[in-house]
Structures are given as C-alpha cells and as structure tokens.
Amino acid sequence: MTVLDIPVDSLFGLDNLPYGVFSTEGTAPRVGVRVADHVVDLTILLDDEVFAQPSLNAFMARGPEVWAATRSRISELVRGEVPENAVVDLANATMHLPVEIADYVDFYASEHHATNLGRLFRPDSAPLMPNWKHLPVGYHGRSSTVIVSGTDIVRPRGQRKAPDEATPTFGPSQRLDIEAEMGFLVGVPSTIGDSITPDEFAEHVFGVVVVNDWSARDIQAWEYVPLGPFLGKSFATSISPWVVPLAALAAARIDTPAQDPQPLLYLRGTEKWGLDIDLTVEWNGQVVSRPPYAQMYWSPAQMLAHTTVNGAAASTGDLFASGTVSGAGRDERGAFIELTWGGKEPVQVAGRSSTFLEDGDEVAITASAVGPNGARIGFGAVRGRIVPAHPSDR
Amino acid sequence: MTVLDIPVDSLFGLDNLPYGVFSTEGTAPRVGVRVADHVVDLTILLDDEVFAQPSLNAFMARGPEVWAATRSRISELVRGEVPENAVVDLANATMHLPVEIADYVDFYASEHHATNLGRLFRPDSAPLMPNWKHLPVGYHGRSSTVIVSGTDIVRPRGQRKAPDEATPTFGPSQRLDIEAEMGFLVGVPSTIGDSITPDEFAEHVFGVVVVNDWSARDIQAWEYVPLGPFLGKSFATSISPWVVPLAALAAARIDTPAQDPQPLLYLRGTEKWGLDIDLTVEWNGQVVSRPPYAQMYWSPAQMLAHTTVNGAAASTGDLFASGTVSGAGRDERGAFIELTWGGKEPVQVAGRSSTFLEDGDEVAITASAVGPNGARIGFGAVRGRIVPAHPSDR
Structure with a gap:
C-alpha cells in the first residue's frame, strides 16, 4: 500500500477527481481518476467491471446517484492508503479518447465571438443575426473526428474562393485556426419525443472537457452558405483527456x-449554470489569449434544453461544445481569426509575426475553474500540432 | 427443405437481394436477405456469426470482395432448396434499423430543389448560392434520431418567428414536411487525413436506402442563419429497412x-455514378409526387469524395443522403414546401386540401431502379405516421 503525494496547490486535488481512459505499455485502455500527477487505476481501486472498458460511456450511463456515490468512495479511498499497483505516474500513462462520442453539437454561445465573426464574415450586414439572442444557435459536427489531445492535426485540403477571385481553387488550407471552447458530455440519455429542461441539466450531464474545434477559415467562408459549416470544421475536433465531473464545478456556478x-x-431555469472558468491559449508555448468562460451568454443548461426541445433524443456519449469562448478584450479572444482580425493584425509568437497556423505549430488550451475555499479546479490541456497536408494525386 | 416462390415480376427478385435486420416473435434481431415476400435468415443459410448481430455494420466493414462473394453464394443458394426454418414470411418479420449509424451527412444535390428552396427561403436574392455548382453543399445531421421505417414521428415543438411577427413564439411545428431522398451507407472506413476519390466509391459504399428527412419548416426558417439547419431537422430521419447492395444497381448507373x-x-471521376431511380411519394395512400433521382446534379461518388477531401475519416455505418430529390415538374417535387409552394398552393389529398402534415397523416416513399433485362430493382418503403407533440409543462 502507498499514500498519494498531493501538493496542496495541485489543480487536480481531492476536490477535482476527473476521470479519463488510460493505458500503460502492454496493457488495455481502462478508466482511471487523476489525483495530482498520478493516475489511480479504478479497475484496482474499485471492484467494478464498468471501469475495465476503453470508454467512460457505461459509467456515464449509470446516472447521478451512482456518480455521486462513486466520487464519494474514491475521495475517501485516495485519502488513505491505496494499493501500489493501482497508482501510475501520469508521465507513464497514455491517455485515450475518454468517451465514445455519439452526436456532436457545436454552439455559438459567446456574444463577443458571434459579433466578431459576423463582422469578419459578413461585413455588410448586422454582425449578430436576429435569432441570436432568442436561441442558442448551434449545428451538428462530425463525431468520428473528435480526437484526444495530443493527436496530430493533418492540415486539411479543400476548396476556397476569396471574394475577389473569379473561381474556386483547391489546396491545403491557408487559414487554419483554432477555437477554444468548453465541451459537455451527456451521461443519461433522454427518449425521442421528450425534452430536457434547464433544471434537469445535472440529471443528464456527466462532466466537462476543454475543446479545440480546429477550423479552416478559407474552406468555411466559401462553403457555409446556406447550410452551415461542413468541411471547414469536420477534419478534427480535439478534447482534453480528463473529464471533470459536474460535481467538481459546484463553486464555479454563476449567473450568465x-x-x-x-x-x-x-x-x-431556476438554477445557475453559468461557469466561472478561465481558459488560456498557448501558441508555440506563448500565451496569446485568456478567454473568460464566465462571459458566455448562453449556459450549457440552455444549450441542452434547446437541443432536445424538439424531441430529439440525447444519448450517452453526446458531446456539445460551447462555441469559441471570447471575452470583450482583444487578448480574451479564443480564435486566431478574431485575435488577428482576419489576418490583418498579426500577433508576435516567439519572434514570428503570426496570423494563422503554420505546419509544425503547436497549440495548447488549458482551463481552470473556481473551486472550493479559494482553490482551483484544473482541466487537462488540449494540445495539437499541425502536420503537413497529405500528398494528393489531385 | 423448401423452394422459394419468386414471382417473375417481383421487385425483390434474384437480381436485388437486399439485406436487412429482422426478428420474429421472441427471437433476437439478426441479418436476413429479402427474396420476393420472404426473409431468408442468413444465420441459418450461411454459417457466419457476422449475421447473428443486430446490425449490418460488421458485415459492411468486410469490404467489396466479401460482399461480392456473399452475394454470389446467396444467389446460388436461394435458387435451389433452402432449409424451411431459414424462411420467414415478410408479414411475420419485424424490421429493425439495419445499421448502427456513425456520422450522418445530408446533401442538397438537386438543382431543382435548391432553386425552389432558395426562392421560398430567400425571395430577395439569387435562388442558387455562388458555391452551389462548385461543390456538393452538405451538412451534418443527427445520427441518434435516424430511425427505421414504420416508427411514428412525434410532431416536434420549437421556436419560430414569421417575418411579419415581432418576437418568436413556441409550440408544435405548424409546417411539418417531408424530404424524399436516397441514402448511401459506408462499409469500408477511411483513415483520418486521407480522402476517397470518386472512382473509389464502390470500394467503400455498401448499399442504398430510401430516406425521409422529416423537416419542420417554421423552426428551420428561423434558426438556420448562419450555421445551418439544426432543430428543424434533428427530431427524426427515417430510412427504409432494406439495404440494396450497390451491385444490384449496376444497370441503373447513368451519367449525371x-x-x-x-x-x-x-x-x-471516370465512372458513372448517376442513378436511374424513380421515387414515389404517397400521402395518406395517394400518390402526390414522382421524384426522378436521374436528374440529381451531384453524384453520390462526388458527395463522398467531397466529404473526405479535407481528411475527415469515413466510418463503417456512415449514412449520407442526397438531399430532397426534385425534378423539373411540379409533380416531381420531393418536399411539400415545394409541392404546395410554401403552403400557398394546397394539393388535394383524399378529398382534403393539404399543405403541411397534420397529426395522423401517413407518408410512404418508395423507389425502384432500372434493373437488368428490363426488370426493376425495388427498395423497401420508408413510412411514417405523425403523432401529436408530447405534452409540455413549458
């Protein structure tokens, strides 16, 4: 037996306890919980086959009573002595996509982001559409290209046409961008025909991750009218490996x-589901933005209520993301197209004048939330490195 | 042993042999092949556990060589004597969703449909967007609400605002519509970063179904700018239970x-992937439209090439649908919003003046393709009946 070393200022202390799927050399992916810089193997700590699986889906489907009881039991156990073979150094763990994604929906819930994008994409009309303050605008994304942090991002190829060009051309995207977002994972499904009210949010949603919704702005700008973004977004969406339980965010809940x-x-709804979470965007190791989630106009509870109000079923493994988190300030913008104002105002990154992503660039988005007693609750980073587009015979 | 009765004019004769997932009372869903009005149980006809599953996914993943060999073997066996316990009357079979849907993409590939919808949704601008003839416009739909023919359609509720109203209102959709489409199912996946060329279509796509992409036009019109349709489409997408193998459509292949x-x-591409398929739309038992798939501008091979050209992976179980099939003629339109020109030109249905769907209405869409030697290849019907919106405390 061993006692876990937990620094008092760890972002992954006893108030956090996020879940992930990990493996070590030669072993199968299984569920673990992060405590400071350790992964505690739940297949050893708790005698439950639900953790001997390569995704959290089965556990997430069990619902809030089981989530609460499990969290309480883990908290109790990791304070004491734990079996030595249940503890893996984070550095020795390979992290996997924690959830088998069912449907993926991306929202557009930051007023600052929607206003900025409106100005950039549609300079001749009102930046915010008439529907924007009446409903959380969202659309379905591609589930099969949701990938775990650390997976390389292959530069997408595609069709684009600048307004001043006569015909479209084809090639690797020249305006490859990020979107710093938070994502919410559904555990308990709903039935087709029924809907989930904002106050039922915590009965369905299991936890929260950081999302980078990589975006090819040149492809997106040409394709998106009238049916919305498609190939400009569908090549990759990265999520952080650690799913922070909703219960760990109790102290971060604020009004929108x-x-x-x-x-x-x-x-x-009557409950507060705004969240006091600070994001940080690092471009090649340099912090370029600190987007404040607290400023998001629509809450995740409103997003889920909207998604299901037409009777669409929610499924275990559904991921819905907030859309880019952007604050009012320039250094609070969660996408490079906003940060560099469409590429016209480059930022200095490690001595380089930068607008969009170049091959070899790496982006890491981290986040932390207000925790109990002045502590903070950390999210795992979501990282990705750009690799060149695959060669094409076209 | 028994010999199957196959009428010479059956749409489900030996040149068709579509696959589906069926059960009989007290038995588990498994894979069968339709021959005339019989379901032949492949778990008995062929000794392969791949058919003892509640979806076609595992079989679809095996690829074109296995598909061809299996089809050839089934064709040979059902011409002779087959075990009596392998044969189920179609009337005694319950049909299930044949495929576990991975990602669902809906296109917009009919020039007539896109032009009609452009005129109806955006009367003040050019009906066809500048990108339309350069790329097959498409977007992701909701996979978890793809359902099998025969499942009731719960009228969706939602937010809508007519242009002459000051503020949005909430309630059951008042403009519930259909979209008659064809859908294509991916068997062999591709890798993230790579793409599928038009001439590689048949190496990946297993078969074809009829699709009804139910649409709430009032919800859609208010929500869809700028990120595309969401709740106006996500409540239900019905598919026919029988997956017609691509091989059965060899004689239907034409130029676009x-x-x-x-x-x-x-x-x-160098191969022809236009398809000579005739659809029929029945509204409460009365034929109201005969949309011609042969007039579709973009081919399904172009749709798949476009979907993957940015490096997005295709997965086993991906469904991509053509978008509404509409021909040039009024009685060839595959959506009621077109057929009744936005509700302004009602059609007579069983003595009733009709625009959009009322509770209790039933729609059946059938299709058949040119087959070998003047015969025709049938698709199973996709049926759905509208039931009232669920009561709401909101």
Whole structure:
C-alpha cells in the first residue's frame, strides 16, 4: 500500500477527481481518476467491471446517484492508503479518447465571438443575426473526428474562393485556426419525443472537457452558405483527456450575463449554470489569449434544453461544445481569426509575426475553474500540432 | 427443405437481394436477405456469426470482395432448396434499423430543389448560392434520431418567428414536411487525413436506402442563419429497412446531368455514378409526387469524395443522403414546401386540401431502379405516421 503525494496547490486535488481512459505499455485502455500527477487505476481501486472498458460511456450511463456515490468512495479511498499497483505516474500513462462520442453539437454561445465573426464574415450586414439572442444557435459536427489531445492535426485540403477571385481553387488550407471552447458530455440519455429542461441539466450531464474545434477559415467562408459549416470544421475536433465531473464545478456556478430579451420559457431555469472558468491559449508555448468562460451568454443548461426541445433524443456519449469562448478584450479572444482580425493584425509568437497556423505549430488550451475555499479546479490541456497536408494525386 | 416462390415480376427478385435486420416473435434481431415476400435468415443459410448481430455494420466493414462473394453464394443458394426454418414470411418479420449509424451527412444535390428552396427561403436574392455548382453543399445531421421505417414521428415543438411577427413564439411545428431522398451507407472506413476519390466509391459504399428527412419548416426558417439547419431537422430521419447492395444497381448507373462549370479535379471521376431511380411519394395512400433521382446534379461518388477531401475519416455505418430529390415538374417535387409552394398552393389529398402534415397523416416513399433485362430493382418503403407533440409543462 502507498499514500498519494498531493501538493496542496495541485489543480487536480481531492476536490477535482476527473476521470479519463488510460493505458500503460502492454496493457488495455481502462478508466482511471487523476489525483495530482498520478493516475489511480479504478479497475484496482474499485471492484467494478464498468471501469475495465476503453470508454467512460457505461459509467456515464449509470446516472447521478451512482456518480455521486462513486466520487464519494474514491475521495475517501485516495485519502488513505491505496494499493501500489493501482497508482501510475501520469508521465507513464497514455491517455485515450475518454468517451465514445455519439452526436456532436457545436454552439455559438459567446456574444463577443458571434459579433466578431459576423463582422469578419459578413461585413455588410448586422454582425449578430436576429435569432441570436432568442436561441442558442448551434449545428451538428462530425463525431468520428473528435480526437484526444495530443493527436496530430493533418492540415486539411479543400476548396476556397476569396471574394475577389473569379473561381474556386483547391489546396491545403491557408487559414487554419483554432477555437477554444468548453465541451459537455451527456451521461443519461433522454427518449425521442421528450425534452430536457434547464433544471434537469445535472440529471443528464456527466462532466466537462476543454475543446479545440480546429477550423479552416478559407474552406468555411466559401462553403457555409446556406447550410452551415461542413468541411471547414469536420477534419478534427480535439478534447482534453480528463473529464471533470459536474460535481467538481459546484463553486464555479454563476449567473450568465443578463439575457435581454428574456428567453422563451423552455430556456429558463431556476438554477445557475453559468461557469466561472478561465481558459488560456498557448501558441508555440506563448500565451496569446485568456478567454473568460464566465462571459458566455448562453449556459450549457440552455444549450441542452434547446437541443432536445424538439424531441430529439440525447444519448450517452453526446458531446456539445460551447462555441469559441471570447471575452470583450482583444487578448480574451479564443480564435486566431478574431485575435488577428482576419489576418490583418498579426500577433508576435516567439519572434514570428503570426496570423494563422503554420505546419509544425503547436497549440495548447488549458482551463481552470473556481473551486472550493479559494482553490482551483484544473482541466487537462488540449494540445495539437499541425502536420503537413497529405500528398494528393489531385 | 423448401423452394422459394419468386414471382417473375417481383421487385425483390434474384437480381436485388437486399439485406436487412429482422426478428420474429421472441427471437433476437439478426441479418436476413429479402427474396420476393420472404426473409431468408442468413444465420441459418450461411454459417457466419457476422449475421447473428443486430446490425449490418460488421458485415459492411468486410469490404467489396466479401460482399461480392456473399452475394454470389446467396444467389446460388436461394435458387435451389433452402432449409424451411431459414424462411420467414415478410408479414411475420419485424424490421429493425439495419445499421448502427456513425456520422450522418445530408446533401442538397438537386438543382431543382435548391432553386425552389432558395426562392421560398430567400425571395430577395439569387435562388442558387455562388458555391452551389462548385461543390456538393452538405451538412451534418443527427445520427441518434435516424430511425427505421414504420416508427411514428412525434410532431416536434420549437421556436419560430414569421417575418411579419415581432418576437418568436413556441409550440408544435405548424409546417411539418417531408424530404424524399436516397441514402448511401459506408462499409469500408477511411483513415483520418486521407480522402476517397470518386472512382473509389464502390470500394467503400455498401448499399442504398430510401430516406425521409422529416423537416419542420417554421423552426428551420428561423434558426438556420448562419450555421445551418439544426432543430428543424434533428427530431427524426427515417430510412427504409432494406439495404440494396450497390451491385444490384449496376444497370441503373447513368451519367449525371451535364455539370457546368466543370468541377475541380477532386470531384471528377471516370465512372458513372448517376442513378436511374424513380421515387414515389404517397400521402395518406395517394400518390402526390414522382421524384426522378436521374436528374440529381451531384453524384453520390462526388458527395463522398467531397466529404473526405479535407481528411475527415469515413466510418463503417456512415449514412449520407442526397438531399430532397426534385425534378423539373411540379409533380416531381420531393418536399411539400415545394409541392404546395410554401403552403400557398394546397394539393388535394383524399378529398382534403393539404399543405403541411397534420397529426395522423401517413407518408410512404418508395423507389425502384432500372434493373437488368428490363426488370426493376425495388427498395423497401420508408413510412411514417405523425403523432401529436408530447405534452409540455413549458
């Protein structure tokens, strides 16, 4: 037996306890919980086959009572002595995609981001569409290209046409970008025909990850009218490996900014589901932005209520992401197209004048939330490195 | 042993042999092949556990050589005597969703449909967007609400705002519509970063189904700018239970209509993948439209090439649908919003003046393709009946 070393200022202390799927050399992926810089193997700590699986889905489907009891039991056990073979150094663990993704929906819930993108994509009209303050605008993304942090990002190829060009051309994207977002994972499904109210959020949602929704702006700008983004987004969406349980974010729950006009009844709840989470965007090791999640206009509870209000079922493994988190300040913008104003205002990154991503560039997005007693709750980083587009005979 | 009765004019004769997932009372779902009005149980006919599963996915993943050998063996066996316990009357079989859907993409490949919808949704601008003839416009739909023919359709509720209303309202959709489409199922996956050329279509795509992409036009019209359709489409997408193998459609392969301008190289192939398929839309038992698939501008091989050209992986179980099939004639339109011109020109259905779907209405879409020697290849019908929206406390 051994006692875990937990520095008092760890972002992954006893108030956090996020879940992930890990393996070590020669072993199968299974569920672990992160405590400081250790991974505790739940197949050893707890005698439950639900953790001997390569995804969290089966555990997530069990629901809030089991989640609470399990969290309480883990918290109790890791304070004492734990079996030595249950503890793996984080450095020796390979992290896997923690969830088998069912449907993936991406929202557009930051007023600052939607306003900035409106100005950049549609300079001749009002930046915010008439529907934007009435409903959380969202669309379905590609589930099969949701990947775990650390997976290389192959530069996408595609068709684009600048407004001043006569015909479209084809090639590797020249405006490859990031979107710093938070993502929410559904555990308990709903039935087709029914809907989930904002106050039922915690009965369905298991936990939260950091998301980088990589975006090819040149492809997106040409393709997205009238049916929305497709290939400009579908090549890769990275998520952090550690799923922070909703229960760990109790102290981070705040009101959203005032919503005016008041939304329709189905989007109103009595519980606070704004979240006081700070994101940090590092480009080649240099911090270029600190997007504040607290400024997001729509709450994740409103996003889930909206997604299901038409009777669409929610499934175990559904991922819905907030859309780019951008604050009011320039250094709070969660996408490079905003940060560099469409590429016209480069930022200095490690001595280089930068607009969009170059091959070899690496982006890491981290986040931390307000925790109990002044502590902070960390999220795993979501990292990705750009590798050149695959050669093409086309 | 028994000999199957196969009427010479059956749409499900020996040149078709579509696959589906069926069960009989008290038995588990498994794979069968349809021959005339019989279901032949492949777990008995062929000794292969791949058919003892509740979806076609594992079989579809095996690839074109196995598909061809299996089809050839089934064709040989069902011409002779087959075990009596391998044969189930179609009337005694319950059909299930034949495929576990991975990603679902819906295209917009009919020039007539896109032009009609453009006129109806955006009366003040050019009906066809500048990108439409350069790429097959598409978007991701919701996989978890793809359901099998015969499942009731719960009327969706949602937010809508007519242009002449000051604020949005909430309630059951008042403009519930259909979209008659064909859908294509991927068997062999591709790798992230790579793409599938148009001439590699048959190495990846297993078969074809009829699709009804139910649409709430009032919800869609208010929500879809700028990120595309979401709740107006995500409540239900029905598919026919029988997957017609690509091999059964050899005689139906034709050129698409001339494409001008010539598309970029990655969308060009040497093989013909237009398809001579005739659809029929029945509304409460009355034929109201006969959409001709032969007039579709973009081929399914171009749709798959486009979906993957950015390096997005294709997965076993991916469904991509053509978008509404509409021909030039009024009685060839595959959606009621077109057929009734936005509800302004009702059609007579069983003595009733009809625009959009009422509770209790039933729609059946059938299709058949040119087969060998003047015969025709049938698709199973995709049926759905509208049931009232669920009660809401909101």
